[in-house]
Amino acid sequence: MKVVRAEIIAIGDELLYGQIVDTNSHWISKELDLLGVKVVRKTTVGDDRKDILAAFTSAESRADIILITGGLGPTQDDLTKPLMAEYFNCPIVENPAAVDAVTEFFKKRGRDITPLNILQGHLPACCTYVPNEVGTAPGMWFERNGTYWMSMPGVPHEMKKLMTDFVLPKLPTLFPLPIIVHRMVKTVGIGESWLADLIREWENALPKNIRLAYLPSLGHVKLRLTGFGQDKIQIEKDIQAQIDLVLPSIEKYVYGYDSETLETAIGKLLTTNNKTIALAESCSGGYISHLITSISGSSSYFQGAVIPYHNQFKNEILQVKNETLSSFGAVSEETVREMATGVRDLFNADFGLSSSGIAGPNGGTDEKPVGTVWISCAGEGFIETKKLQLTQDRMLNIQLTGVAVLNLLRICILEK
Amino acid sequence: MKVVRAEIIAIGDELLYGQIVDTNSHWISKELDLLGVKVVRKTTVGDDRKDILAAFTSAESRADIILITGGLGPTQDDLTKPLMAEYFNCPIVENPAAVDAVTEFFKKRGRDITPLNILQGHLPACCTYVPNEVGTAPGMWFERNGTYWMSMPGVPHEMKKLMTDFVLPKLPTLFPLPIIVHRMVKTVGIGESWLADLIREWENALPKNIRLAYLPSLGHVKLRLTGFGQDKIQIEKDIQAQIDLVLPSIEKYVYGYDSETLETAIGKLLTTNNKTIALAESCSGGYISHLITSISGSSSYFQGAVIPYHNQFKNEILQVKNETLSSFGAVSEETVREMATGVRDLFNADFGLSSSGIAGPNGGTDEKPVGTVWISCAGEGFIETKKLQLTQDRMLNIQLTGVAVLNLLRICILEK
Structure with a gap:
């Protein structure tokens, strides 16, 4: 079976200047992928005649289906429609159905229609008019030499409606799809x-x-x-x-x-095993608790957390012994063990987790350089610990600590 | 002054199948725009020899600078390096500095290097090796007929570091920019x-x-x-x-x-005023502590936090009265007041902050629908509270609560 090749062309200066993230192309890709249409290229070009025409020519040389978003507004900087007329070599003419639809669109909303808007109902004579029920710029469908083209507005919900109602159902009628x-x-x-x-x-x-x-x-x-x-x-x-x-x-x-994340997987494991957790986060500073509580339903297994940023509170709230802190330091295997058992007791949880380290960029020593992190998981009858030696910047070190703690918890749930 | 034209080529099937959103191109666009370089096209192609070479040829015909991301991993599906060698017609040879760097990268992490990884230090003979300090795939810089090329890994933080350290400072030395x-x-x-x-x-x-x-x-x-x-x-x-x-x-x-964030601005305010804070985060679940502790130096003003996800711990750890919880509920002005004063006392801080709410999507009632959030800031002789009525999904509600709490703190520091 021949692979059906699609290309997506997004048009608009605002996409190139980094002011708007193009979420349309990503959505279209996903939908085509599910249908078995292979997206072979995405191109973004600005509101420039030469660049747009070059993108059309180049896409036509490769693709079976070309999906175009943007550049369909009523103002002068919107070039897609005149350039498609030029590219397909046919005049722009009044399309009575399209003019009716845009007139109706304004009437329904109790707003006066402007001459500029009426012009939105004028279309290249060689296209098939595709009604846009949720906006004023019509969809336009072209066919030439076995390649199909669809031009849609850049407004995401208008594009999605045209794709869902018209393009996606049409493709399987045009091509045998794998x-x-x-x-x-x-x-x-x-x-x-x-x-x-x-x-x-x-x-x-x-x-x-x-x-x-x-x-x-x-x-x-x-x-x-x-x-x-x-x-x-x-x-x-x-x-x-x-x-x-x-x-x-x-x-x-x-x-x-598939769509599982480490946080949701751990939530499932805890729920299935009817277990609860509590965290003592020093260097991770709340990040791991945030990951866990981002999951709806986490309150059934997340008891709570303490972020004891100074030794005094590791001792007062979590019962880490002052002699442990003074002999081994806050960033040590001994301290994270006591933090993990302390927070487990405080919140009466099945598993107590802890982190203590030097996230950076300052605070490192020869013996404990930036990136030295100890983590621990304490449960009934066991305490696991692990040393990490991270090398990234502060934020990434925090995030990597989070992954490591969640993974340690996963292993403890599975193996204990 | 001639406009300097840049193109971005993102390589990887995963970008075309809609499984990954390409945030790199957007970030690069923004940075180039700030420099006065005009991005004229962004192209995404899959892991396909012909498509990648066609994108190279097409970009070279238009652009002054071509930035390529992705396709640089050590595995077989990564084609960028061999295809750049083919395109520039030069062999891939061992680059001693690059081999040293990748060897060092593994040594520093105490991990064994594999033959595949050593090959990451072999580069097209015609490129300039650009060290990647945060990953194993080197940057590669090419020049031909007045067009400059940079190939970077698709991992966002590696790409950003190569752009920030090498490409962005280099561009003004190559072109007269406005x-x-x-x-x-x-x-x-x-x-x-x-x-x-x-x-x-x-x-x-x-x-x-x-x-x-x-x-x-x-x-x-x-x-x-x-x-x-x-x-x-x-x-x-x-x-x-x-x-x-x-x-x-x-x-x-x-x-x-400019580059200040709400977190850094608050850090500056607290440092200048020699004040400290502590947090009791219920519905925000550690997110605000994470924001604050992401800032290097925050240990000088951040005392710590408690995340008491259940009423029992609001009472036991933060001394919120059981009668307050039973009369008004966890999501109430009365409760956040006591949480704020409780955590302020526990951590002996100048300001105690608290949040309690229903982040969603479940847990709402007629009286307290999803998105109802109470926040508070307690200090010497005052307690401020505020009710938010948010309407977003769980993650956005958590983030908006974070902004509101930090802004409440900002106002309290300035006005009290």
């Missing part, structure tokens, strides 16, 4: 290249219809498996078989699948 | 349209060489003044004169300028 299935296997606690080493043989032996991608992010690596074929159920089975095959090699790093 | 001065006046606690009403006359009377933009973000509105001209000192003076003119109308909303 079936594509994505699965995401999410890992934590292992770097991309180590993971690649662990699964190299499996990766090299993947069947032709399944592709693998590594998607690294801070402290995490996601493995994306993409399967192609004719039969959705069969592809899903094929992918699951590959996951089952690789899982024994990487099981201890896998925290979840 | 003189542009930006100043940012940062406000909090007033919406965009109210602010616009307050300063309309001033805005309409701005001189021709100074442009104003409103940049709203969550709970904040930034006013960006952009001045153009030939003489930097004079433009700076002109902008300052306009700020001095508008300030009396908006002074109580202005917390800072």
